[in-house]
Amino acid sequence: MNRLIGFGRSLAARLVIGAVAWSLLILVIGGVLLSQQYRDSAMRSLDGDLRVVLDGLIASADVGADGALALRQTPNDQRFQTPSSGRYWQIAPLTQGIAPTPVQQSQSLWDEASLPWPTGGAAPLADRKGETRYANVTGPFDQPVRLAVQVVTLPGAETPYAFFAAADRRPALIDARRFTTTLALALAVMAAGLIAMVVLQVRVGLAPLNRLRGDVAEVRRGKRARLDGEYPTEVAPLTDELNALLDHNRAVVDRARTHVGNLAHALKTPISVMLNEARAEKGPLAELVTRQSEAMRRNVDHYLQRAQAAARAETMGARTEVQPVIDDIARTLERLFGRQKDMDIHVAPGPALVFRGERQDLEEMAGNLMENACKYGGGAVHVAVREGQAPHTLEIAIGDDGPGLAPEAREAALTRGVRLDETAPGQGLGLSIVAEFARLYGGALVLGESSLGGLEATLRLPATD
Template sequence: MRANSLATRLFVSATAWVVLILVITGIALSSLYNRSVERAFDRRLNFYLRTLIAEAAQPDDPSDKSDKSDRSVQSLGEPLFELPLSGWYWRMARVDGDKPEVRASRSLWDATLPKLEDLGIELNQSGVRLAYVNGPENQRLRMVERPVDLGSEGKYLATVAGDATEIDEETQTFDLYLAVTFAALSIGLILTTIFQVRFGLAPLKRISNSLAAIRSGNAERLEGKFPLEIAPLARETNALLDANRAIVERSRTHVGNLAHAIKTPLSVIVNEASVHRGEPFAAKVLEQTDIMRQQVAHHLERARIAARATTIGTVTEVAPVVEALARTMEKIHRDRDMQIDTEVPAGTKFRGERQDLEEMAGNLVDNACKWAQHRVTIEVLAERASGAIEPTLRIIVDDDGPGLSPAERAQVARRGQRLDESKPGSGLGLSIVTDLAQLYGGNLQLGAAPIGGLRAELVLPGI
């Protein structure tokens, strides 16, 4: 699951970067191409402008009876200047003298062109003004304007305008081809990324599955061959598992040695005190050594369980343990006609040692049978809390006895506390269950049972 999550995050991240880079590159290329088309269009306008000025600067031929404006149109070499409202226009307007003189292309018809000077457009380094304007019929035009001094013939303002739709259409066509090309490139890169992520992270997924198998008790080590980049991780993980098992074995050995080392002196003390059993001092020694034995047994057991609880991969079937406890307790309490009902789903498992589960569940069932009138129920539930990685095992033991008040529940959970001395036991049962459950990351909760007595709910790690 984690490997899949990592693969998903890597794929999303790589895809996002690919798309972002392609989008930025596409915008940059589109902008560059638009400027390139615009510069080519401006060169075309400037060519027509220079041709227009050159025609206007030629002296009139007395023998030529044709209109000079017609000659100018012909010399520009663009038929669209003759087509009315075609989007291509030129104009020569005299700006000095008392009598205005305006010559214009036939395409301009009766319309006029705005002056860039009046629009606040400044001359550039080439001595012309360039801008986009709205022309006749609300056409979008690219216009170039240049002031011209023809000497004796006067000063003029030469203007040439072209249909900017050509620029837009050229750019849009390029953008379409660019979008199709980049879309195909994106699909190719995404498929390549999927391939790399899927097969590149396959060894990590194998390690994740192997670790899950180790935690569930189906394997003891990471097996198989891994790539050179992953092999050190697999070796170190196996070394860690081996070291963990070695530590557990040493802990068990030390606990056993300590138990023997303590029990022998205690036995000597008890034997010596038993010789003088009638004396007050001997009675006190025997009383305290009995307490010492209980405490030593409790803490040694806790140390032993703590060592086992750190072992990875230990799994116990719950149903056989519960059924065996129920049969045993029914035999022990057969003179009381005790009924023990069990409800354990098939396949329910406890992540821990079998003898620890037997000790915890056995204490709870034994305690319920001591106080029950005739009935004890044992229910096992396997649940997965919202957002939790591992499932939870709940063992619920109910009896139909007198039950306990909230204050009494808190008291009996403490070590060595007993409410009724007439019942057999040391008072350590529930305390031992609580300690062992905490070592496995669980807990014990006491409450009221629906059948009238005490409910003991044991929460442990499941699988």
Template sequence: MRGIFSRSIAARLFWSAALACLVVLTLAGLALTAVYRQTAQVALDEQLNIYLSALVADLVNARDDANVEPGQLGAPQFELALSGWYWQISRLGAPPDVRTSRSLFASYLAPLPDSVSPDAQGRKRGEIAGPDNKPLRMLEREIDAGEQGRYLVQVAATTASVEAQVSQFDLALGLTFLTLALLLVAAMAVQARYGLRPLRALRADVMAVRRGKADRIFGAFPDEIAPLAAELNLLIATNREIVERARTQVGNLAHALKTPLSVLVNEAEAEAKGEGAASGTLAEKVVEQAMVMRDQVTFYLDRARAAARAGAVGVATPAAPALAAMARALGKIYARIDLSVDCPEDLRFLGEKQDFDDMLGNLIDNGCKWARGEVQVHVEAVEPAGDRQFLRALIDDDGPGLAPGRRAEALRRGRRLDETKPGSGLGLSIVKDLAEAYGGRLELGDSPLGGLRATLLLPAAA
């Protein structure tokens, strides 16, 4: 049964609702039975009080030699032996005198214990054992009859009638609640099936996407499921973008390798015909073109891995520790540079740590290469854009800077604006592509330090 609960939402809803219904109906039944029992007992007490008042009136109004006869109460149950209805009048003091109903059949009623307190009219109520040891409900009252003395007047009745009424009520209530429970269970089953219908529709839409019959999830869903459908559409779009990027990278890699391979083939054919350059020149050509191909392969592999990691879900990287580690490593390489890092401790990048290190590491390394003596790194949170949050990294150096007309060229793949600086010219291009894969961007501008400012916008974790 536990396995069913863990696998089926409908079963969870049905059985939890059925259990709640059972508990509520049980508590309601107990409460109604208690109220009905109390009502029946109050009605019995009222009937006993009527008989008690009649006996008291007869006793007070009687002459010294008068007797209170059972027939005076007008109730035949007091005439039948052990009928369950009894009265008794006892003189308190001398001479003793006890008058009883014929139904007591030579038996007597015991008085209620002194622990039972009388009400405002001097009446006591309680339970005693009857002549046949069956429980009785009794009312008694002490009466001062003047010259006749003081009397204890008692009227009792069996509680069997109350119990019989309560039993009949319980039976009727049980049948009613059973019918109600069956109707509620049926209604809950229909409700669970109807309530989960949007999930079945969502499943059908996802299956249609998987089978290629649709490119996204359509349809109007309830407010509770609409965010899930939206997230699934984003996931589908992200996967489609990853596939498209992979196809593009493969095509670009093939195109990029075509030229150096053609050069190598032409040189090899010319060498075979004896028309080529000297062997040393051929070797240099091979090395040169091989390095070009290696750089191209490395570049596109990095882009493919970055694009795949950019689609990862639920990965967050603390920015401050990662930047501190970069600053320590680059500080040893560029000991002459005053490198400062400012980043809030609670700021997190929504993505892989390796990508964060690659992007910020490339930008800080580039700044250190060109700086005269100072590089500043400042990372801050920016205002949310819709339902997404972003962080902004500012990397400033005091180097020669870059003219506005050459900044777009610097972001192009393989462009090296100064051949005296080490590198392949792929760093800024990879940072740009990776930032865009995460939904961010890279911009180059003027720095307050007089050099170049690189502004990197990336998604931040909430």
């Protein structure tokens, strides 16, 4: 069902189906009309032949003094001399009998009684003397024949005479069927050609839209900043609007960053003043102000960082190479923690992956996790950058040789404000900030057990080309 709905929403499918349906309808109607026209033409040609035979018989017929009808000349077509040849003629008085009683007939009739009256019998013929009437009847030897009858009153004759000429219709019908078959094959080939042309025309016509889709995808992946290039007149207004939207989006993000930065400075300074004054005083009130001020500062840091990350995550076109960022963080942390312990940060070589996001966010996420590994581990840290299991994703796995976390404590470690180690400085914002940053980018932070025996934090993020 979903495939049918998706197919029905396809512009290319609509154009192809509409054009193909209309073309096939025209071809079918044209084929039927041409076939019927050929059949009618074959019958008219057969009627013309029979009309010539009747004219010859009437012109050659005479009535003698004894009232007997005689022919000065009979049709010279050899088929009239061959029994059951499919060509017949006869002359019979116009009577009201069930069947005509021929006074003259072709040898091709042989011992058959006679050609039959047309549908309706002899009575309608008497009222339309001199006119030729055509009909399809079953003739001699059970052959389907085309019958032509004309009633004429000859000089000296007491009664009118009916002149008959008939021809087997089967050869004409066979020719018509052959023509219909040939026509059907020709129209089928034409239909296949038309369908191919329609599909090609639609593909060529919609190629700019496919190119536009690819260009928009490159903008989203960070390969280009705007939709540059030559587009058809019908598509150019759309690309102009998209470029204006991209520019507006960048301007909004820049303003948001500026406002967040101004807000950070506006809030942090008064909070720092309150903390300094409270720490300089003694007593319960000073301790209360100190605790609440520190809580305010933690919340301000958290939500400012989250707001900044959200603004950057919505920015289209951002891209960052992962490996150089990891290498820079590793060198910085080795110098920082190398004074306290014997540090060994091993960054495993991996593919050249690109993070679809801001470098600052990647530095904060990966730096926070690598700093925790150095802080809580015994000195060995292993970092691996690899492709994610899902398409267009990457993973950064950071493991240490520290005490690790029990499975039930790992979920709590991702909760904002929860500190599992009260002896280490901090406010418990690190892992929660990383997890929220990852979710803002459509990724995730997963905690597990490292091969070194400690904790392994796996950061899953969107990737681009």
